[in-house]
Amino acid sequence: MLRVAVPNKGALSETASGMLREAGYRQSRDRRELVLVDPENEVEFFFLRPRDIAVYVGQGILDAGITGRDLFLDAEVDAEEVLQLGFGRSTFRLAAPAGRYSSVNDLEGLRIATSFETLLGDHLAERGVSASIVRLDGAVESSIQLGVADAIADVVETGNTLRAAGMDTFGEPILASEAIVIANPRSGNKAAIDVMLRRLQGVLVAKQYVMLDYDVHVDQLEAAIALTPGLESPTISALNDPAWAAVRAMVKQSETNTVMDELYAVGARAILVTRIHACRI
Numbered sequence: 222m223l224r225v226a227v228p229n230k231g232a233l234s235e236t237a238s239g240m241l242r243e244a245g246y247r248q249s250r251d252r253r254e255l256v257l258v259d260p261e262n263e264v265e266f267f268f269l270r271p272r273d274i275a276v277y278v279g280q281g282i283l284d285a286g287i288t289g290r291d292l293f294l295d296a297e298v299d300a301e302e303v304l305q306l307g308f309g310r311s312t313f314r315l316a317a318p319a320g321r322y323s324s325v326n327d328l329e330g331l332r333i334a335t336s337f338e339t340l341l342g343d344h345l346a347e348r349g350v351s352a353s354i355v356r357l358d359g360a361v362e363s364s365i366q367l368g369v370a371d372a373i374a375d376v377v378e379t380g381n382t383l384r385a386a387g388m389d390t391f392g393e394p395i396l397a398s399e400a401i402v403i404a405n406p407r408s409g410n411k412a413a414i415d416v417m418l419r420r421l422q423g424v425l426v427a428k429q430y431v432m433l434d435y436d437v438h439v440d441q442l443e444a445a446i447a448l449t450p451g452l453e454s455p456t457i458s459a460l461n462d463p464a465w466a467a468v469r470a471m472v473k474q475s476e477t478n479t480v481m482d483e484l485y486a487v488g489a490r491a492i493l494v495t496r497i498h499a500c501r502i
């Protein structure tokens with residue numbers, strides 16, 4: 222049976238579970254549940270802290286797991302990033318009271334608080350800066366005011382937390398993170414991991430694309446299909462009126478309205494957009 226780790230709480234937990242549910246797996250609504258067996262799909266889900274997931278997968282105790290790239294890289298474990306899930310996007314950055322520092326080089330000899338010791342340590346080493354790292358578990362933004370650090374390195378998404386603390390980012394972003402699937406490279410369940418990845422990819426594509434149908438005069442067919450090339454190639458069907466054809470193609474959701482405007486301009490009519498419920502590509 223495949224053994225998969227899922228964040229039990231925090232920023233990634235609900236979306237990760239939701240995505241697995243959409244991929245056809247059994248997921249629990251009870252946050253206290255630690256293990257959940259999905260006998261139909263032969264998967265056992267373990268609900269763990271996102272930071273610890275890298276450790277379990279790295280040691281091969283679990284085959285795969287969903288966590289954040291920042292947590293995975295900070296843990297320095299023997300596992301691979303195998304799929305980007307496109308949510309939980311954040312940047313790992315240096316921050317301090319607004320205007321105090323402008324580059325990592327300003328931190329020579331100072332104290333920097335973080336929950337990501339390895340990521341910060343590597344960044345400082347790369348830039349040849351020697352500073353002391355103060356390892357904290359969370360609420361890192363409070364550390365400067367409380368006098369334990371001069372600057373921090375933390376997860377930033379909207380920047381609201383920093384602004385509320387009178388702080389600002391500075392220097393180059395250290396890492397762009399998002400939710401990812403990691404897998405143990407020596408797992409004996411590679412085929413089952415691949416099935417799960419294909420299912421999750423299907424969920425991602427179903428979210429990113431819509432199905433577009435339209436009718437177009439055969440004289441304009443070339444111009445229209447150039448606008449909707451689809452993933453492989455669009456489906457073209459004959460209509461009762463031989464002067465017209467019907468076209469069906471997948472289009473990026475974000476581009477739907479622009480493509481519809483352009484299709485209309487080249488003479489396409491009866492342009493229909495349908496949500497894709499699930500897919501396997």
Ligand SMILES: Nc1ncnc2c1ncn2[C@@H]1O[C@H](COP(=O)(O)OP(=O)(O)OP(=O)(O)O)[C@@H](O)[C@H]1O
Binds near residue numbers: 271290292310311
């Ligand atoms: N506000 C946010 N927006 C987007 N992603 C975030 C945000 N906060 C954290 N993350 C990402 O979510 C992952 C897990 O972080 P999270 O804060 O949920 O864990 P934690 O700090 O261990 O738990 P908690 O905050 O519940 O104590 C990390 O990869 C992090 O980059």
Ligand SMILES: O=P(O)(O)OC[C@H]1O[C@H](OP(=O)(O)OP(=O)(O)O)[C@H](O)[C@@H]1O
Binds near residue numbers: 376381
């Ligand atoms: O840029 P923002 O949108 O404000 O988000 C970033 C904040 O979110 C996370 O905090 P979390 O709630 O996980 O608390 P923690 O720092 O104690 O982990 C992170 O550590 C930042 O503090």
Ligand SMILES: [Mg+2]
Binds near residue numbers: 231359
């Ligand atoms: Mg957190």
